[in-house]
Amino acid sequence: MAEARDKGATGTDAEVAAWIAAAEEQITRYTQQLFEPTDLVVVAGVGAGGLVILPRRVRTITSVTPVLAADDAPSIPSSAYRVTSSDVLGQIDGIHLAWGGWNDLVVGAESYNGGWQGLWDRWGTNQVQVSGEFGYATVPLLVRQACALLAADIQAKAAPSDADATADDSLKVDDEGNNVAIEDTDDEDGEEAVSPAASTGSLQVDALLVSFLNRGPSLIGGV
Numbered sequence: 001m002a003e004a005r006d007k008g009a010t011g012t013d014a015e016v017a018a019w020i021a022a023a024e025e026q027i028t029r030y031t032q033q034l035f036e037p038t039d040l041v042v043v044a045g046v047g048a049g050g051l052v053i054l055p056r057r058v059r060t061i062t063s064v065t066p067v068l069a070a071d072d073a074p075s076i077p078s079s080a081y082r083v084t085s086s087d088v089l090g091q092i093d094g095i096h097l098a099w100g101g102w103n104d105l106v107v108g109a110e111s112y113n114g115g116w117q118g119l120w121d122r123w124g125t126n127q128v129q130v131s132g133e134f135g136y137a138t139v140p141l142l143v144r145q146a147c148a149l150l151a152a153d154i155q156a157k158a159a160p161s162d163a164d165a166t167a168d169d170s171l172k173v174d175d176e177g178n179n180v181a182i183e184d185t186d187d188e189d190g191e192e193a194v195s196p197a198a199s200t201g202s203l204q205v206d207a208l209l210v211s212f213l214n215r216g217p218s219l220i221g222g223v
Contacts, residue, residue: 015155023150026200027143032214033057034135035143041131043067050081050097050120055214056134058085058093066120067127076128079103080116087137095130146200146208153202 027035034040034056044052061083064076080098084091102115109119199206 016151019151019155019158020147022154023147023200026150027147027205027209030198030200030206031209031212033212035139036135037133037137038135039132040134041129042134043127043129044095045127046097046120046125050099050117052095052097052128052130054093054095054130054134056093057087057136058083059087059133059135059137061095061130061132063129063131064095065129066123066125067129068123068125077103077106080106080109095128097125097128140212142208143212146205149208150200150202150205153205 037059040056042055044054046052064081065074066076076097080103081095084094084096086093097120098116099120100115100117102109102111102113104110106119108122109116113119114121200209
């Protein structure tokens, strides 16, 4: 989301990088999305018919491994599942384990052993660990705009234009422009501080990002 550099925040390279990094972190916490291709390992539950709904937009899968108590399960061959991505209209981000059929070349999934479903049942496969690349191929325009607005907002709060104004102590940047800390210090009406996951800190930015929120039962795991 580096495009924000040209659309909002101004200052030294280190300062602008800090504003943008802080904005990106807030947007990620709020949306629970990955807006750039990212290598990731997630753990997700196996649902009815072998459907594994992934908690992030999937691009490519490198390995799928059952999560077993013995912790010695082999990686499942690519013939044992297919991947669907929300990049394709009408699809979901998920892995569909082979529930019917068999593969006589895979130990335990032979036709005389009950095929794939027999293997899953014997393993007690309730969860799988999935490695791959997740995220959007390109950062959506609305997200770039939101990042620019939020970076400018963070800058304004950290360094007010009024020379006599007191800088906001809840925003901290070191001499190199790193380690921006953002805290909600508004205790009006005795309300608790807003969680970073509940808002970016800007209602305008929140409104721009509503369609990108990753919420609900689809967010079932991930590390």
